[in-house]
Amino acid sequence: MVNYIRKNMNISLIGKKCTGCLVCVKICRFAAIKIVNSDEGFLYPLVDDGACSGCGKCIKYCPECSVSVVKYPIQQYAARVVDGNSTIMSTSGGAFFILAKYIIEKHGGYVCGAAFDYNNFEVKHIIIDDIKQISKLQGSKYVQSNIYYCFDKILNLLKNNRYVLFTGTPCQVAAVKNYCRGFLDYLYTVDIICHGVPSPENFKNNISRYVNNKKIRNIRFRHRTRHEASSYSYYIEYEDNSSIIVYPERDVYYSAFLLGYSVRESCYSCKYARRDRVGDITLGDCNDRRQYVSIEKGFVLSDILLNTEKGLKMWECVRDKMYYVKLDYEKESIMNRQLSTPTERPSLRDEYYIDCKVMTYPLLLKKYGLSIKGVYKIKNIIKRHTSNKARKCIEQIWLFLKNAI
Ligand SMILES: Cc1cc2nc3c(=O)[nH]c(=O)nc-3n(C[C@H](O)[C@H](O)[C@H](O)COP(=O)(O)OP(=O)(O)OC[C@H]3O[C@@H](n4cnc5c(N)ncnc54)[C@H](O)[C@@H]3O)c2cc1C
Numbered sequence: 001m002v003n004y005i006r007k008n009m010n011i012s013l014i015g016k017k018c019t020g021c022l023v024c025v026k027i028c029r030f031a032a033i034k035i036v037n038s039d040e041g042f043l044y045p046l047v048d049d050g051a052c053s054g055c056g057k058c059i060k061y062c063p064e065c066s067v068s069v070v071k072y073p074i075q076q077y078a079a080r081v082v083d084g085n086s087t088i089m090s091t092s093g094g095a096f097f098i099l100a101k102y103i104i105e106k107h108g109g110y111v112c113g114a115a116f117d118y119n120n121f122e123v124k125h126i127i128i129d130d131i132k133q134i135s136k137l138q139g140s141k142y143v144q145s146n147i148y149y150c151f152d153k154i155l156n157l158l159k160n161n162r163y164v165l166f167t168g169t170p171c172q173v174a175a176v177k178n179y180c181r182g183f184l185d186y187l188y189t190v191d192i193i194c195h196g197v198p199s200p201e202n203f204k205n206n207i208s209r210y211v212n213n214k215k216i217r218n219i220r221f222r223h224r225t226r227h228e229a230s231s232y233s234y235y236i237e238y239e240d241n242s243s244i245i246v247y248p249e250r251d252v253y254y255s256a257f258l259l260g261y262s263v264r265e266s267c268y269s270c271k272y273a274r275r276d277r278v279g280d281i282t283l284g285d286c287n288d289r290r291q292y293v294s295i296e297k298g299f300v301l302s303d304i305l306l307n308t309e310k311g312l313k314m315w316e317c318v319r320d321k322m323y324y325v326k327l328d329y330e331k332e333s334i335m336n337r338q339l340s341t342p343t344e345r346p347s348l349r350d351e352y353y354i355d356c357k358v359m360t361y362p363l364l365l366k367k368y369g370l371s372i373k374g375v376y377k378i379k380n381i382i383k384r385h386t387s388n389k390a391r392k393c394i395e396q397i398w399l400f401l402k403n404a405i
């Protein structure tokens with residue numbers, strides 16, 4: 001682990017609570033903070049004591065050292081877009097697409113969100129102003145995204161009274177709001193309900209296993225199949241039009257993410273894993289979607305939480321593009337655990353990143369892979385390979401047999 005504890009009165013004090021937002025690096029006038037890679041492959045700030053004046057500005061802007069304003073949602077909905085085509089690339093109900101389109105079309109604005117860089121297998125935030133590019137930002141990328149290069153661009157746009165929609169993890173939203181303080185009138189923020197982020201280096205090492213001397217042009221973590229509206233599986237598409245689907249139980253990285261072995265240390269004590277939210281709007285995957293049969297109809301639903309007046313105003317302008325019903329927020333907060341508590345730190349967490357360096361892939365899979373056995377294995381096979389209609393038939397037969405026995 002990098003030794004980033006050096007001196008009082010600067011962000012060295014923060015230790016493992018650092019979320020890696022990199023605001024401090026941007027804000028330091030003395031260029032006393034550089035970015036370093038930890039042994040686990042996460043980015044951390046490192047202060048050069050010789051160059052630091054002790055002005056304390058990095059602490060004032062660090063969202064983890066200061067109090068972030070969070071609000072209990074004014075309204076809460078379960079929703080999905082009316083036009084299903086626009087959500088093919090989305091993870092849940094496609095609310096992000098509708099909001100991004102609105103900011104660009106109605107306000108000539110800009111949208112900042114996470115996109116893949118397929119040349120380097122990295123995820124970075126980029127800024128777009130064309131609806132044709134929204135697809136680059138759609139879909140959850142289960143790896144930490146780098147927002148460093150967007151701070152100045154966003155601030156300049158806001159200073160010129162241009163609308164900006166920033167979307168990201170709650171800690172990133174807090175960072176952008178801190179950096180742009182004093183110029184927030186035209187900034188709209190969407191935070192996602194967040195389970196945590198694994199390290200960029202861990203992702204890069206794992207995905208390189210699937211290159212096979214071909215160029216990858218598309219990766220989706222939540223693949224939509226003919227039978228599943230949004231499955232937890234990798235879809236990897238190559239430039240030669242071939243593609244593969246990798247299920248989490250066969251992939252160490254995906255398993256480790258789902259089981260919580262690989263997320264950043266700060267994620268286990270995340271102060272945003274709660275019902276009060278930091279963005280104007282919060283989006284998530286509705287875990288209790290079966291309760292909302294009137295709009296569910298085999299689709300995945302988004303949780304949409306409207307937290308501020310700005311969020312409410314944006315919603316008023318886009319809600320006719322969505323099917324929506326009131327969300328039972330208390331129940332959802334229990335089912336969707338990151339609305340009430342951070343991801344639990346597994347006892348094997350400390351070993352995971354060390355083992356990744358020394359163990360063979362089959363052994364890693366044995367130790368950290370999702371183990372799907374018995375009834376769950378059968379359920380998974382049915383889920384992945386049969387249509388909704390066929391699944392309902394199987395469910396009925398199963399119930400009939402159970403009652404008959
Ligand atoms: C790492 C991670 C963990 C998540 N954990 C949960 C969870 O525990 N519970 C839950 O309900 N929902 C979780 N989500 C959110 C969920 O998967 C959807 O992103 C959300 O519901 C929005 O869906 P959508 O269909 O409206 O838009 P989509 O098109 O799916 O979402 C795209 C938006 O997500 C942002 N995004 C994608 N990847 C990243 C990233 N790596 N870092 C920052 N922003 C990113 C993009 O900027 C874009 O704005 C998580 C998302 C991520 C990225």
Ligand code: SF4
Nearest residue numbers: 028052053055056058
């Ligand atoms: S205290 Fe001031 S000079 Fe030192 S690292 Fe922080 S911002 Fe830079």
Ligand code: SF4
Nearest residue numbers: 018019021022024062
């Ligand atoms: S949380 Fe962000 S601002 Fe605070 S120390 Fe870490 S990188 Fe710097």
Ligand code: SF4
Nearest residue numbers: 170171194196267270
């Ligand atoms: S779990 Fe919390 S600290 Fe970790 S990425 Fe998400 S919002 Fe940031």
